[in-house]
Amino acid sequence: MKKQIKAPLFETLLSHAKRDVVSFHTPGHKNGRSIDSKLKSFTGEDVYSFDVTVFPEVDSLHDPTGPIKKAQELMAQAYGVKNSFFLVNGSSQGNIAMFMAACDPGDSVIISRSSHKSIMSGVILSGVWPIWIQPKIDQNLDIIFNSSADEIKDALDKFPEAKAVFVTSPTYNGVTMDLFKIAELCHSRGKILLVDEAHGPHLKFHQDLPVSAVEAGADLCVQSTHKILSAMSQGSVLHFNSDLIDFNRVRKIVSLLQTTSPNYLVLASIDLARRQAFVQGEAMLEKVMQAADYGRKKINQLGKFTCFTRQHIMSLGYDLDPTKLTINVTRTGFSGYQIEDILAKEYNVQVDCADIFNVIAIMGMGSDKSDVNALVDALEEIEDKYQGQQQNWILQIPSLSTEMVMMPRDVYFAAKTKRVPLSKAVGYISAQTLTPYPPGIPVLIPGERITKEISDYLTDMSAKDIRVSGQETETLRTLKVVVT
Template sequence: MRQTQSPLFVTLLNHAKNRVVSFHTPGHKNGRGIDPRLRKFTGRNMYYMDVTVFPEVDSLHDPQGPIKKAQQLMARAYGVEHSFFLVNGSSSGNMTMFMSACAPGSSVIVSRNAHKSVMAGIVLSGVWPIWIQPKVDQNLDVLFDSSPDQIKDALDKYPEAKAVFVTSPTYNGVTADLVKIAELCRSRGKILLVDEAHGPHLKFHKDLPVSAVEAGADMCVQSTHKILSALSQGSVLHVQSDLVDVTRVRQMVSLLQTTSPQYITLASLDLARRQAVTQGEKLLGRVIHWAEEGRKRINTLKHFRCMTREDVRSRGYDMDVTKLTVNVTRTGLSGHEVEDILAKEYKVQVDAADLFNIIAIMGIGSDKSDVERFVDALTEIDHKYHGSAQNWLLEIPTLATEMVLLPRDVFLNMKSKRVPLSKAAGHICAQTLTPYPPGIPVLIPGERITQTIVDYLGHLTDKNIRVVGQEGDTLRSIKVVTPR
């Protein structure tokens, strides 16, 4: 099979063209039953591709035909032993990595600025997380994931850890020194797991940071849908490891996925791989070029500052230059306010915003006119809008505490009750509480609540900062484990 082929897409296309009478799920029957307003907008063709498992189109859970071939092509494209298609995004990939690499009761070193699916992986797998605090950069107002030194210290302190889990690139496109981290893990026999949700394209252009599998990660998950051209939810889990049992990975992938995968999403993974291999260098080259042009223009504006690769490299990390992280603090507005203005007045939607930054993600489909629209809008905002200066500082308080119970036990086996915030010290937390900023959990299930943490949370409540996990408008109470 060659990389120019797309066996799954071709199978699906041929099936759709055959106009086969459907006595299988889904119930819309080749689009006939779809609400006419939707059908009018999309046309009917795509519904002939919305099929279910039968021999011609293969089964995601026991691939023997075109899905198997498409996965093999994917593995070859990335230079790994095995690639698994995922239809529930990298979220399910993160859960799969924990469940296949670590036995219940083992421990894993994890940076605390992890995506919420990492917590799900920790709960489902029953591991003890050993947390590393991310680094805060108060000049750029961004968080940096674990450095090799932090990981080395953690491995020295917890030699029993089975695996190291790293997020690279982060949402801002900052990549960790994975080559060093992989060397460290290899020399100590630890499994390296990488959440590379934001990096499916790294392998396909020389001006992008080194990717996880090239650096030597044992497993990594990529959201092909985030940057390359797969449809939403289309992600891939790659495995290249002597330390991970691939049969177990296969079982876990199957355990966590639907038995009714969206075949158009699966076929789009096949096509995205073909496109990345055959045209990635050219297409990504353009995206990189327009991103750099945009960054230069933004950096001539008075009140905006776009993070550069030099900024990031000088701090020991690298950066995916297709991401535009624009610091807005000099406007006196928050990132959320700028996001709102961009959406409502200029019809430009960014991917994320926090108090300090907006994050504009470019993908393989981005072009020059998109960047121009974005930068023209920022140029106008730069002149037109000025808020009252913010006094925010991005910081992660030092709130050391101990993990007393396994997060899994707290989630699944323990009774809980709510206690007033003022009386929470000493209890074991039964929920995750994450203030924004900085977006790092202050407490997770199984951790001891200390008086310092209570004071900090009270202080956030006084300042009207919303804590994700709170019930109601303010954080008045915390869910704690009820002693048996």
């Protein structure tokens, strides 16, 4: 594995930059010469000489034969898969590619209803029929769990026509599924397993972390190398490790979805993130995990904040990536959004995201104990300084049954639509996705029949002035529906 010390794309770009080549190629800033001076004085000049275009020396992302090919081969070797593709539009691109590469229009796919929004893009662009399975709510922890392996088995029994299963593991909270079991369930029936592992590019590199999708046997898996490892934003990887999917089709689909002007700095950062993870990952992640454990312990010693542990999640049949800290704030009397705001504005601590119940602090290769101390100190001070009011918020999923009567793609691209008052929408087919937060699970998806209970539920949201993601007007008094 001596080869893993190399970073072929980075090394090529570096040697190109050192030659100070006269640029008659895009981009127009010409090695940074015409970049805005304020930006340049902030960033330094050198970085712009990495911003090149496709030419033989630096290789092409679409048809790699040189350093990009070598870098992708090293990536595949590091993860133990057949092939890896560098992506410059994040795991969002990878999720869409997985649907389009693994499925034909009209195929059906089992998918958890609580998935990232790019999954809906994948469903629409690939033309598959989604078979939704409902996630579960944990009202003690105030988080959502994806379906268990047993529930996926039930779905496979019930829908033997499904061509593939699409799962998200880890979730935003770091909760992972029993992927070995799920891969076994899928492959024993000839079904494809697709995994959104956007939050798990590091799992492979420390033995104490939960099992990764590549180890468990996913056919395709996407990882945001930029989320936890050290790649720059937009840098992701799609891993191919399948006997069920045509490799050439994956290659063509990835190319179809990729810009012809990728940012080589992003590509080089993916190359280097792989090298770092392979060479130093175990040691670096050990420190990150220790800092996270320390933070979790400290937070749980505070009076009003709690942070669930890996043991607890394991007792529920899942596993936890301990580098993610989900901090429950309900005892403060403030929402997670309010605590996020206070942390950012008063303490210069920016968490990754928040919901009503929690703030989620994501650690990465660059995190250290001093960051954790800053977070813990801020939370301690917030506890003393602020008095919220006891709230009665409860995380729940409305028990609404849904019926998919048109393919989302047909609704999105072909169907004529109109707006009708919510009160008159019953019986129509929805032409929009509507997702109330919490719990962040869509109530309606394009192609689903609007039932009386869904209309009543949305009317209640509208009466309470609760904004629903996907509503296209200021108030939720009308719905976009298919004209039949």
